Amino acid sequence: MKNKDPKLLLQSAPLLHQELTTPAAMKDVWIALFPATCAALWFFGLSALLIIIASIAGAVLTEWVFTDKEKRRFALSDTSAGLTGLLLGLTLPSGLPLWMAFLGGSVSIGLGKVIWGGLGANIFNPALLGRAFLLGTFPIAMTTWGPAGGPGEFFQIHSSNLALPFMQGHYDALSTATPLGLMKFEHQGTELVSLFMGNTAGSIGETSSLFLLLGGLFLLIRRSIDWRIPVAIFSTAALFSLIMLLTSSAESTTSYPSPFFTLFSGGLLLGTFFMATDPVTSPLTPKGCWIFGIGVGFLVVLIRLYGGLPEGMLYAILLMNAATPLIDRYTQPKIFGR
Amino acid sequence: MATDTTAYEEMIKGLWRDNPVFVQVLGMCPMLAVTNSAINAVVMGVATFFVLVGSSFLVSSFKQWIPKQVRISLYIIIIATFVTVVDYSLLAMLPAIHKELGAFIPLIVANCMILGRQEAFASKHNVKYAVMDAVGMSGGFMIALFALGSVREILGVGALFGVDLFGSNFEPWVIMILPPGGFLTLGLLLLFFNWFTERRKQFLGKVAEADRAAVLGVDKNG
Numbered sequence: 400m401k402n403k404d405p406k407l408l409l410q411s412a413p414l415l416h417q418e419l420t421t422p423a424a425m426k427d428v429w430i431a432l433f434p435a436t437c438a439a440l441w442f443f444g445l446s447a448l449l450i451i452i453a454s455i456a457g458a459v460l461t462e463w464v465f466t467d468k469e470k471r472r473f474a475l476s477d478t479s480a481g482l483t484g485l486l487l488g489l490t491l492p493s494g495l496p497l498w499m500a501f502l503g504g505s506v507s508i509g510l511g512k513v514i515w516g517g518l519g520a521n522i523f524n525p526a527l528l529g530r531a532f533l534l535g536t537f538p539i540a541m542t543t544w545g546p547a548g549g550p551g552e553f554f555q556i557h558s559s560n561l562a563l564p565f566m567q568g569h570y571d572a573l574s575t576a577t578p579l580g581l582m583k584f585e586h587q588g589t590e591l592v593s594l595f596m597g598n599t600a601g602s603i604g605e606t607s608s609l610f611l612l613l614g615g616l617f618l619l620i621r622r623s624i625d626w627r628i629p630v631a632i633f634s635t636a637a638l639f640s641l642i643m644l645l646t647s648s649a650e651s652t653t654s655y656p657s658p659f660f661t662l663f664s665g666g667l668l669l670g671t672f673f674m675a676t677d678p679v680t681s682p683l684t685p686k687g688c689w690i691f692g693i694g695v696g697f698l699v700v701l702i703r704l705y706g707g708l709p710e711g712m713l714y715a716i717l718l719m720n721a722a723t724p725l726i727d728r729y730t731q732p733k734i735f736g737r
Numbered sequence: 738m739a740t741d742t743t744a745y746e747e748m749i750k751g752l753w754r755d756n757p758v759f760v761q762v763l764g765m766c767p768m769l770a771v772t773n774s775a776i777n778a779v780v781m782g783v784a785t786f787f788v789l790v791g792s793s794f795l796v797s798s799f800k801q802w803i804p805k806q807v808r809i810s811l812y813i814i815i816i817a818t819f820v821t822v823v824d825y826s827l828l829a830m831l832p833a834i835h836k837e838l839g840a841f842i843p844l845i846v847a848n849c850m851i852l853g854r855q856e857a858f859a860s861k862h863n864v865k866y867a868v869m870d871a872v873g874m875s876g877g878f879m880i881a882l883f884a885l886g887s888v889r890e891i892l893g894v895g896a897l898f899g900v901d902l903f904g905s906n907f908e909p910w911v912i913m914i915l916p917p918g919g920f921l922t923l924g925l926l927l928l929f930f931n932w933f934t935e936r937r938k939q940f941l942g943k944v945a946e947a948d949r950a951a952v953l954g955v956d957k958n959g
Binding site for chain 2: 496499510514532535536537538540562565566567568
C-alpha cells in the first residue's frame with residue numbers, strides 16, 4: 400500500500416511539542432543567510448547573483464528530476480534543495496562560468512543527497528560535496544578570484560561567467576589572491592577591518608564576517624543550530640593558531656596568522672554557522688557536538704598552515720562529517736540505572 | 738547445464754546479463770586503474786581477452802588430468818603463461834602503452850574474473866562451451882572498460898582515442914583522469930546498469946501479468 404494522503408505527516412523522533420518542521424527550520428536558515436547574500440551582491444555585483452541563481456537552479460532541477468512524481472511537491476516545498484544551491488553558490492568565486500555553478504548544484508543534490516536516499520540520509524554536507532567536486536574538477540577556475548568591487552561596478556558581469564557549457568571562461572579582470580592565499584604564499588597579512596567588512600577577494604559569500612556573524616547570531620538565538628559546534632570551532636581554531644603563533648620560530652618558512660585572522664578569513668565563519676551545524680551531518684549528542692567542533696577547528700588550522708591549499712574549511716568539515724556516525728556511536732548517553 | 742543452453746547463449750550472457758563488471762562486480766582493479774583513456778582501456782581489454790580465452794581453452798582441455806587438490810595453483814600457472822605472452826608481446830608491439838599500463842599487465846594474473854571463470858565454468862564444461870563463455874565474459878569486460886575509459890577521456894581531456902573532440906577551448910574535468918574520477922564514473926555506470934535492469938524486470942513482469950490475464954480471460958481490475 401502506498402500512502403498518498405498528504406494530511407498524514409510522518410516524523411521521526413524526537414517528537415517535541417514544538418512547531419519545528421523541516422520547512423520552518425529551512426526558513427530560519429534562509430533568513431540567516433539573507434545579510435550574507437546581500438553582502439555578496441554588494442561586493443561582487445550581478446555576477447554573484449547569476450552564480451547563485453545558476454547553482455540554485457542546478458540543485459532544484461536535480462531534486463525535481465530524481466524525486467517520485469507523487470512526492471515532488473513535498474520534496475520541493477521544504478526548500479532544502481534551493482538552500483543547498485544557495486550555500487554552494489556562496490562558496491564559489493565570482494568569475495566562475497555559470498555552467499560550472501549549475502553543474503555544482505546538480506552534483507550537490509545528485510551525489511550529495513538524492514543518492515543516499517534524500518533529505519536526512521546523507522553523510523556529507525551536500526553543498527560542500529558539490530564544492531569539493533568542483534574544486535577537484537576545475538581547480539584553476541575554482542581558484543581564480545575576482546576582486547571585490549564597489550556598488551559602482553554592480554552591473555559589470557565577468558565575461559568568464561558567460562562561457563558556453565563545457566568551455567573555458569575568459570578572464571577579463573586581473574585575478575587577485577584571497578587573504579588566505581596572500582598569507583600562505585606571499586606572507587602578507589590583510590587588515591582586520593576589510594576582513595570584517597568583506598572588502599576582500601574570495602568566495603562571494605564568505606568575505607563579509609560581519610554579515611555572516613549577524614546571520615549566525617540569528618540562528619543561535621532562534622536555537623536553530625547547536626551552540627556547541629560554533630563555540631567549539633571558534634575556540635579551538637583561535638587557541639590552536641595562537642599556540643602555533645607563539646611557538647613558531649622566526650626563521651620558519653610558514654607564516655603563522657593571528658587568531659583573529661584565522662577566525663575572520665576564508666570560509667571559516669560561513670562554514671561554521673551554515674555547514675558544520677547542518678543537523679543531518681553533525682552529531683546528535685551534546686558531547687559529540689563538542690568533539691565535532693574541536694575536530695573541525697583543529698583540522699582547519701592544520702590544513703591552512705601545512706596543507707597544499709590556502710583554505711581548509713571545506714575538507715575539515717567533510718572529514719568530520721565522515722567521522723560523525725562514529726562520534727554518535729561512542730557518545731550515546733547511558734540508560735539510567737544500567 | 739551445458740546440455741540445455743547453446744554455446745551462443747553462453748557467449749551472449751557474458752556481454753550483458755552476467756556482465757563481469759556491471760553485474761558480478763569483478764576485476765575492479767584494472768577497471769579503476771587503467772581506464773583514464775580509451776586506448777589504455779581497449780588494450781587492457783584485448784589483453785584480458787587473449788588471456789581469458791587461452792586459459793579457458795587450456796583448463797577445459799586438461800580438466801580430466803587436473804587433480805582437485807591443486808587445481809587453483811594449476812589455473813594460476815596456466816593464466817600466468819598467457820599473461821607473460823601478452824606482457825612481452827605488448828612490450829614488443831606497443832611499448833608506449835605497455836609503459837603506461839605498467840604493473841597492471843602482470844596483475845592480470847590476479848584478476849579474479851579470470852580465475853573465477855576457470856573455477857566456475859571452464860573446469861566443468863567442454864572446450865567449445867568454455868571458449869564461448871570466455872569470449873563472452875572478456876567481451877563484456879572489454880565493453881565495460883571501454884565505457885569507463887571513453888567517458889573519462891571525453892570529460893577529462895576532451896578527446897577520444899587521442900582525437901580532440903571539442904576544440905582548444907574545452908575545459909577539462911581534471912578529476913575524471915584522476916583516481917576519484919574512476920570511482921565516480923564506475924559508480925554512476927553501475928547505478929545506470931542497475932536502474933536499467935530493474936526497469937526491464939518491471940516491464941517484463943507487467944508483460945507476463947498481462948499475458949496471464951489474457952489467457953485466463955480475467956480483467957485484473959474486475
